[in-house]
Amino acid sequence: MMAVHCRNLTKGYEAGGQKVMALRGVNLDIPVGQLMMLVGPSGCGKTTLISVIAGILDQDEGTCEVYGVDLKSLSDHDKLAFRAKNIGFVFQAYNLLPSLTAQENAAVPLIINGVKRPLALQAAANMLDRVGLGQRLTSMPSQLSGGQQQRVAIARSLVHDPKLIVCDEPTSALDHDTGHRVMELLKGVALDAGKALIIVTHDERIFEFADTIAHMDDGNILRNPSLDEAPDVPSNEPNSPLRQPPC
Amino acid sequence: MSYIAIRMLMGDRSKYLGIIMGLTFASLIMTQQPAIFVGLMTRSFSFISDVGLPDIWVMDPKVQFVDDVKPLQDTELYRVRGVSGVDWAMPLYKGLIKARLTNGNFQTCNVIGLDDATLIGGPPEMLEGRLEDLRRADSVIVDRDGAKEKLGLKGPDGQAIPLKVGDLLELNDHRAIVVGIAKTTRTFQSQPVVYTTYSRAKNMAPRERKLLSFILVKAKPGVDPKDLTRTIESHTGLAAYTQKGFQDLTYNYYMKNTGIPINFGISVALGFLVGAAIAGQTFYSFTLENLRQFAVLKAMGAGNGTLLMMILLQAFIVGIIGYGLGVGLTSVFGWAMRNTILSFRFPWQLLLFSGVGVMLICLMAAGISIRKVMTLEPAMVFKT
Numbered sequence: 268m269m270a271v272h273c274r275n276l277t278k279g280y281e282a283g284g285q286k287v288m289a290l291r292g293v294n295l296d297i298p299v300g301q302l303m304m305l306v307g308p309s310g311c312g313k314t315t316l317i318s319v320i321a322g323i324l325d326q327d328e329g330t331c332e333v334y335g336v337d338l339k340s341l342s343d344h345d346k347l348a349f350r351a352k353n354i355g356f357v358f359q360a361y362n363l364l365p366s367l368t369a370q371e372n373a374a375v376p377l378i379i380n381g382v383k384r385p386l387a388l389q390a391a392a393n394m395l396d397r398v399g400l401g402q403r404l405t406s407m408p409s410q411l412s413g414g415q416q417q418r419v420a421i422a423r424s425l426v427h428d429p430k431l432i433v434c435d436e437p438t439s440a441l442d443h444d445t446g447h448r449v450m451e452l453l454k455g456v457a458l459d460a461g462k463a464l465i466i467v468t469h470d471e472r473i474f475e476f477a478d479t480i481a482h483m484d485d486g487n488i489l490r491n492p493s494l495d496e497a498p499d500v501p502s503n504e505p506n507s508p509l510r511q512p513p514c
Numbered sequence: 515m516s517y518i519a520i521r522m523l524m525g526d527r528s529k530y531l532g533i534i535m536g537l538t539f540a541s542l543i544m545t546q547q548p549a550i551f552v553g554l555m556t557r558s559f560s561f562i563s564d565v566g567l568p569d570i571w572v573m574d575p576k577v578q579f580v581d582d583v584k585p586l587q588d589t590e591l592y593r594v595r596g597v598s599g600v601d602w603a604m605p606l607y608k609g610l611i612k613a614r615l616t617n618g619n620f621q622t623c624n625v626i627g628l629d630d631a632t633l634i635g636g637p638p639e640m641l642e643g644r645l646e647d648l649r650r651a652d653s654v655i656v657d658r659d660g661a662k663e664k665l666g667l668k669g670p671d672g673q674a675i676p677l678k679v680g681d682l683l684e685l686n687d688h689r690a691i692v693v694g695i696a697k698t699t700r701t702f703q704s705q706p707v708v709y710t711t712y713s714r715a716k717n718m719a720p721r722e723r724k725l726l727s728f729i730l731v732k733a734k735p736g737v738d739p740k741d742l743t744r745t746i747e748s749h750t751g752l753a754a755y756t757q758k759g760f761q762d763l764t765y766n767y768y769m770k771n772t773g774i775p776i777n778f779g780i781s782v783a784l785g786f787l788v789g790a791a792i793a794g795q796t797f798y799s800f801t802l803e804n805l806r807q808f809a810v811l812k813a814m815g816a817g818n819g820t821l822l823m824m825i826l827l828q829a830f831i832v833g834i835i836g837y838g839l840g841v842g843l844t845s846v847f848g849w850a851m852r853n854t855i856l857s858f859r860f861p862w863q864l865l866l867f868s869g870v871g872v873m874l875i876c877l878m879a880a881g882i883s884i885r886k887v888m889t890l891e892p893a894m895v896f897k898t
């Protein structure tokens with residue numbers, strides 16, 4: 268079963284009268300149970316790709332199925348419901364709501380899913396406990412360190428038990444040790460029940476946590492030769508292998 | 515989600531207070547100014563309400579408002595008394611007469627002459643002396659505010675000496691002795707009010723052929739005053755109004771023929787605009803600042819309907835608080851001014867009026883913010 272199954276994805280942006288092609292026919296598969304890292308130079312289209320996969324951006328062409336559901340074919344309403352239920356987000360900039368406590372922040376996805384507030388807060392407290400912040404439930408984001416905020420964000424991304432967790436540079440604002448702890452958490456907490464993770468990163472220090480690493484450049488996925496011997500490399504056939512060297 | 519909306523709103527303390535201040539200002543101006551306006555306008559006919567007792571006022575058909583006296587001949591009184599349905603009809607003199615104070619200063623007074631026998635049309639409340647004292651020679655009753663202010667004297671150290679019972683006045687060269695102090699509602703003209711008898715007032719007034727200002731009429735029991743006004747008009751050719759009708763006539767005259775409504779209208783409009791500008795602007799920049807938060811919620815699956823509800827709720831909360839504070843401040847203002855010359859009246863309609871005004875401001879503020887949030891791309895959450 269594939270968690271993510273993308274074929275010939277293209278996406279262009281209009282910018283200043285010019286069309287920038289951010290995705291040029293991406294093929295990507297992520298099997299259930301895997302943590303895939305997406306690496307590549309700045310501007311090569313990583314964020315665009317995970318935005319399409321997460322259903323917050325529509326591709327121009329190609330298909331993207333998440334757990335068998337073609338997101339583009341869904342109505343706006345169904346797409347929202349799909350995201351609310353199945354996707355967890357972790358951002359480089361944490362994106363916590365500054366006026367909510369850690370516990371309230373972690374409860375937001377459940378509240379969006381219509382769970383009653385006391386139940387949502389209880390589940391959030393449990394999840395914060397799992398990421399080691401059981402003592403900081405009532406702290407405001409501004410009172411937490413960067414690593415702690417990212418752990419709150421991870422608790423938030425997991426609290427509603429989504430099937431796919433999408434992370435954009437989750438460790439690049441953190442120091443080495445904190446980054447490692449965050450990755451251990453993500454790997455440990457997220458992959459326990461038929462989930463999949465896709466993590467965009469520049470951070471070589473965390474490559475060891477990857478099941479697969481997909482290299483991306485100029486709107487395409489390239490195969491990473493160093494992972495060729497790995498037994499579970501997905502069939503991420505690049506359209507134009509090594510057309511450009513990764514930088 | 516409402517809970518999140520509220521926490522978001524209160525999380526940004528300075529903006530939150532800014533919006534509320536704007537709305538408070540708007541609702542203050544939109545209640546306080548009209549309250550003064552209504553107070554002023556009520557004053558225009560407070561003399562009519564003070565007289566109280568008669569059902570009907572009869573006067574020259576050309577009279578436009580209560581201070582626009584066009585005297586009648588005394589014989590008209592008897593013609594009105596002859597109309598069927600009239601229980602009684604009494605003369606009333608109302609005119610401006612110059613008073614000379616003991617220090618030599620002159621002050622124009624609003625002199626009211628009451629029917630000698632019945633003294634109908636007297637002040638609503640006597641503070642000192644009795645109305646019947648008007649039957650004594652040369653006697654007058656003066657209203658409290660007039661006695662304290664315009665008819666009062668200054669002592670050697672500058673302290674105010676009010677006119678008292680027993681003091682003398684000269685009204686158009688006629689001696690008058692104060693026998694009572696009355697409480698009257700302030701009138702629009704704000705001259706001192708001096709009550710005396712009809713015949714004495716006629717004596718004091720400058721010589722004229724006609725001196726009868728109004729005829730006060732009581733309808734017989736069971737006779738509808740409104741019907742009686744029509745009967746009186748057709749029998750005498752004079753104008754007859756019920757008390758309410760005469761008040762309306764006066765009120766409408768001031769509405770139509772003075773700059774008062776326009777001036778207050780401008781104040782209210784300015785209050786609305788300034789309040790709308792402050793609150794709308796601050797609310798909008800509050801939303802702009804929170805755009806990323808809204809985008810995060812959108813990405814996590816909150817729909818436009820939910821975000822719309824959140825913004826409306828935020829606008830509603832600041833609206834209610836600002837409105838409450840503004841109305842509260844207006845009430846405090848009115849209370850603090852209760853014993854001053856300032857006119858102030860706060861009928862419930864004003865609550866509605868300013869409530870609608872504040873609601874409009876909030877809807878406008880929310881409206882521009884909503885557009886921004888509705889068109890927000892959730893993909894911006896990954897931008898740093």
Ligand SMILES: Nc1ncnc2c1ncn2[C@@H]1O[C@H](COP(=O)(O)OP(=O)(O)O)[C@@H](O)[C@H]1O
Nearest residue numbers: 280281282287289308309310311312313314315
């Ligand atoms: N909203 C946008 N409007 C215009 N161009 C964009 C937009 N978002 C991304 N791009 C362009 O698309 C390309 C891919 O961007 P992005 O997916 O953010 O790359 P990455 O995350 O790998 O740095 C870049 O050239 C970028 O400038």
Ligand SMILES: [Mg+2]
Nearest residue numbers: 310313314435
């Ligand atoms: Mg990026």
